[in-house]
Amino acid sequence: MITIRAKNGLDMNIPGQPDGPASRLMDMERVGLSPASFPHIRPKLLVKVGDKVRQGSILFADKRNPDIGFASPGGGTVESIDYGPRRAINAITIRVDREEAREDRGVLDRHQLAVLSRDALARHLMAGGLWPLIRSLPFRDIADPAFTPPAIIINLDTLDPFHAEPALYLDGSAGAFLFGLDALKRLAPAVYIVACRKEDTLPPEIRGLVTHRVRGRFPADDPGVFLYYTRASAAANRCWYIHGRDVVLLGKFLSSGVYPVKRLVSVSSPNGSRHVLSRLGAPLALLAPEVRNHDTHVTIAGGLWRGQVAGPNDYLGLYDAALTLLPAGNQPEFLGFLRPGRRKPSHWRAFLSALHNDPLALDAGRHGEERACVNCGSCAAVCPVDILPQFTLKSVLAGEIEEALAHGLLDCVECGLCAYVCPSKIELTFLLRQARESYYREQQAVGERP
Amino acid sequence: MKAVRKIFDAGRRHFQPGGRLALLAPLFAAMETFFFIPGETSRRQPFIRDSLDLKRFMSVVILALAPPLLFGIYNTGYQASRTAGLPPDFLSVTARGLWIVMPLIIVSYGVGFFWEMLFAAIRRHPISEGFLVTGLLFPLTLPPTIPLWQAALGISFGVVIGKEIFGGTGRNIFNPALTGRAFLFFAYPARMSGDPVWVARLTPGVDAVTGATPLGLAALSQVGQKIETILAGSDFSFFRMLIGHHAGSIGETSALCCLAGAVILIATGVGSFRIIAGGILGVLATGGLLNLFAGPAAQPWFGLNPFYHLVMGGFAFGIVYMATDPVSAPGLEPAKWVYGFCIGALTVLIRVFNPAYPEGVMLSILFMNLFSPLLDHVGIALRLKKRIPNV
Numbered sequence: 001m002i003t004i005r006a007k008n009g010l011d012m013n014i015p016g017q018p019d020g021p022a023s024r025l026m027d028m029e030r031v032g033l034s035p036a037s038f039p040h041i042r043p044k045l046l047v048k049v050g051d052k053v054r055q056g057s058i059l060f061a062d063k064r065n066p067d068i069g070f071a072s073p074g075g076g077t078v079e080s081i082d083y084g085p086r087r088a089i090n091a092i093t094i095r096v097d098r099e100e101a102r103e104d105r106g107v108l109d110r111h112q113l114a115v116l117s118r119d120a121l122a123r124h125l126m127a128g129g130l131w132p133l134i135r136s137l138p139f140r141d142i143a144d145p146a147f148t149p150p151a152i153i154i155n156l157d158t159l160d161p162f163h164a165e166p167a168l169y170l171d172g173s174a175g176a177f178l179f180g181l182d183a184l185k186r187l188a189p190a191v192y193i194v195a196c197r198k199e200d201t202l203p204p205e206i207r208g209l210v211t212h213r214v215r216g217r218f219p220a221d222d223p224g225v226f227l228y229y230t231r232a233s234a235a236a237n238r239c240w241y242i243h244g245r246d247v248v249l250l251g252k253f254l255s256s257g258v259y260p261v262k263r264l265v266s267v268s269s270p271n272g273s274r275h276v277l278s279r280l281g282a283p284l285a286l287l288a289p290e291v292r293n294h295d296t297h298v299t300i301a302g303g304l305w306r307g308q309v310a311g312p313n314d315y316l317g318l319y320d321a322a323l324t325l326l327p328a329g330n331q332p333e334f335l336g337f338l339r340p341g342r343r344k345p346s347h348w349r350a351f352l353s354a355l356h357n358d359p360l361a362l363d364a365g366r367h368g369e370e371r372a373c374v375n376c377g378s379c380a381a382v383c384p385v386d387i388l389p390q391f392t393l394k395s396v397l398a399g400e401i402e403e404a405l406a407h408g409l410l411d412c413v414e415c416g417l418c419a420y421v422c423p424s425k426i427e428l429t430f431l432l433r434q435a436r437e438s439y440y441r442e443q444q445a446v447g448e449r450p
Numbered sequence: 451m452k453a454v455r456k457i458f459d460a461g462r463r464h465f466q467p468g469g470r471l472a473l474l475a476p477l478f479a480a481m482e483t484f485f486f487i488p489g490e491t492s493r494r495q496p497f498i499r500d501s502l503d504l505k506r507f508m509s510v511v512i513l514a515l516a517p518p519l520l521f522g523i524y525n526t527g528y529q530a531s532r533t534a535g536l537p538p539d540f541l542s543v544t545a546r547g548l549w550i551v552m553p554l555i556i557v558s559y560g561v562g563f564f565w566e567m568l569f570a571a572i573r574r575h576p577i578s579e580g581f582l583v584t585g586l587l588f589p590l591t592l593p594p595t596i597p598l599w600q601a602a603l604g605i606s607f608g609v610v611i612g613k614e615i616f617g618g619t620g621r622n623i624f625n626p627a628l629t630g631r632a633f634l635f636f637a638y639p640a641r642m643s644g645d646p647v648w649v650a651r652l653t654p655g656v657d658a659v660t661g662a663t664p665l666g667l668a669a670l671s672q673v674g675q676k677i678e679t680i681l682a683g684s685d686f687s688f689f690r691m692l693i694g695h696h697a698g699s700i701g702e703t704s705a706l707c708c709l710a711g712a713v714i715l716i717a718t719g720v721g722s723f724r725i726i727a728g729g730i731l732g733v734l735a736t737g738g739l740l741n742l743f744a745g746p747a748a749q750p751w752f753g754l755n756p757f758y759h760l761v762m763g764g765f766a767f768g769i770v771y772m773a774t775d776p777v778s779a780p781g782l783e784p785a786k787w788v789y790g791f792c793i794g795a796l797t798v799l800i801r802v803f804n805p806a807y808p809e810g811v812m813l814s815i816l817f818m819n820l821f822s823p824l825l826d827h828v829g830i831a832l833r834l835k836k837r838i839p840n841v
């Protein structure tokens with residue numbers, strides 16, 4: 001096992017980490033799927049309102065590669081399809097039947113898996129709706145099945161706060177994990193299993209398989225950070241990655257032929273945090289009733305740092321394992337900048353809170369106004385992949401995309417730390433991501449593989 | 451708190467587009483955000499943000515400026531009282547110091563704020579907190595006898611030419627406060643150098659009183675003399691220069707107070723310890739190197755104990771408060787060491803080799819301001835060489 005020490009990053013002591021056994025929440029009238037929760041895809045709808053669907057039926061495909069299907073999180077009737085601006089599909093809602101019908105994609109055993117060709121395996125996963133779990137660096141796009149990546153990175157941990165530890169999602173699923181791992185080994189010449197926290201809580205049969213240990217603060221768990229520290233040449237840049245909990249899903253799907261919808265979600269809100277055993281596509285308002293008060297709360301689906309803001313009408317997405325509710329932080333603070341700040345969370349030492357290490361509650365407030373960059377260098381000090389965000393952003397804003405790329409724009413893991421620490425409240429993460437996306441679109445337009 | 455809120459809510463309509471005072475909207479926004487940090491939810495990823503904003507950032511610098519400011523007020527009053535033969539008790543000395551220093555600060559803030567406001571109104575951008583620091587740094591670098599109109603001219607030059615024509619805070623290449631001081635230094639040399647300017651006159655009609663500064667005395671040294679002896683002869687022991695109880699620019703005499711400020715800046719992370727440490731290293735290394743060439747026939751400056759350079763003149767003030775200005779300093783950490791070191795080295799070299807400017811720190815900081823983009827450029831090029839490309 002190779003140990004990597006990741007520099008920089010940030011760990012915060014945040015109260016309310018979920019703990020204890022998961023409560024069960026499986027029965028619901030409706031489930032939904034939002035195409036907008038998948039990066040870069042151009043959805044082509046395959047169902048209409050009133051259609052009968054099974055759990056695992058393909059609801060829509062990606063126009064860029066129509067073989068990649070996105071499966072229904074429930075069996076029942078398509079109740080509504082909500083469109084947003086410019087006819088973008090916001091969500092497809094399915095009213096769940098009492099007796100849910102399931103799509104049966106056929107059971108594979110270890111021997112059948114071993115003789116299946118790589119193409120056939122990929123097609124099986126695409127048709128089953130599992131392929132979107134495998135994603136590719138650096139754009140975090142859904143993996144291109146026609147391309148053989150240098151390696152697949154499996155991250156067991158999530159250091160983004162409030163996420164369940166691997167021991168919890170691997171509990172009783174080690175066999176499925178190993179089966180999923182076998183499948184992944186067919187797709188790429190190398191598969192790395194990366195652990196960040198103590199490995200001794202892992203099931204013994206998996207503990208021995210861990211190839212790399214990354215020690216460090218958030219986001220040391222990110223496959224991009226792992227790649228930054230391990231790659232020896234530019235040839236390794238286009239690795240694929242998948243989270244450990246999704247490897248379990250692959251294994252379950254391959255061994256049962258049924259689209260797995262069961263999900264362990266960490267719900268954390270100021271009123272208390274808990275693990276919930278629920279299902280893909282669950283209405284967020286059911287998982288956490290506070291979601292409805294979206295004037296006083298901000299709901300982040302998918303983790304505190306990397307998640308997306310979700311509303312009361314949204315559903316649990318394919319990549320979401322955590323639901324975080326924060327106070328909106330929209331109250332003006334009287335003479336806020338003069339306060340000693342004993343309870344103010346900050347990366348800086350300019351508040352009294354620097355003198356103690358007690359957990360400090362966060363909110364979603366911006367805590368100040370946007371100002372010009374004063375080149376304080378705090379963004380570069382936390383950047384996990386040693387980009388100099390302040391200079392990279394300047395080259396982006398000046399339209400010097402080549403220079404930004406040389407700075408490492410594509411190495412950016414979009415962890416959000418640079419924007420968090422910026423005292424000028426510059427939207428560094430957003431602007432860098434925008435630049436990455438426009439570069440991605442340019443590459444697609446000229447037909448190059450990004 | 452609610453009363454303050456009411457005042458702003460009542461006045462807001464005048465400052466909104468179409469209102470009578472719409473042009474002054476940046477002023478209104480600056481006042482309002484001074485009292486209330488706006489309660490806004492962040493709209494972009496990540497949805498959490500650090501509690502520190504630029505207002506707090508700059509307030510830390512103001513806090514760090516408190517020791518030299520307070521000591522400067524006392525010391526200015528003390529020096530003036532002593533030469534005017536007035537009683538040197540603490541309260542009256544401080545009151546006289548306030549009487550001399552406050553008008554300068556008020557003029558500096560008032561005039562500088564006018565320019566900030568003007569540019570903010572024309573450009574429709576918010577007033578930057580950076581000016582709170584510039585407006586206080588500038589008067590502290592001036593001799594107490596400076597006429598107020600010159601101070602007004604200096605801060606105008608500093609803000610307009612040193613900052614706003616480059617595009618405002620964050621885009622300036624020179625430290626605005628130092629730019630203003632440099633302007634006065636070259637435009638009105640008689641008011642900014644020589645012996646008669648360092649002690650304020652309290653009684654009108656009395657001729658200028660001379661208060662020699664350590665640097666001024668050292669500049670008079672002849673071949674064969676030892677600067678330490680000359681200084682000691684005028685009661686400038688190392689310890690006294692460290693405390694700063696002597697004539698000089700208002701805020702810069704006390705290296706000890708600057709050290710206290712440096713501790714605040716470094717402890718909060720607002721000031722770069724690399725620049726400060728680099729500067730001190732630069733002074734000691736260059737001073738030590740020159741010591742090797744010292745001999746009976748050499749200039750006395752060559753033989754000066756390098757530690758004296760740290761406490762003489764404005765080096766301590768310059769390296770702690772001016773050189774650490776993040777905007778005009780380089781952004782890369784290795785470059786900060788080089789930047790600080792060069793400031794220290796140049797300060798000593800200017801003092802030793804250029805008797806026309808006994809104070810070298812101002813020029814060396816401005817000179818290195820000019821080079822900080824180059825230092826960053828070289829630093830980035832070296833970093834990128836090591837990076838495995840990802841295109």
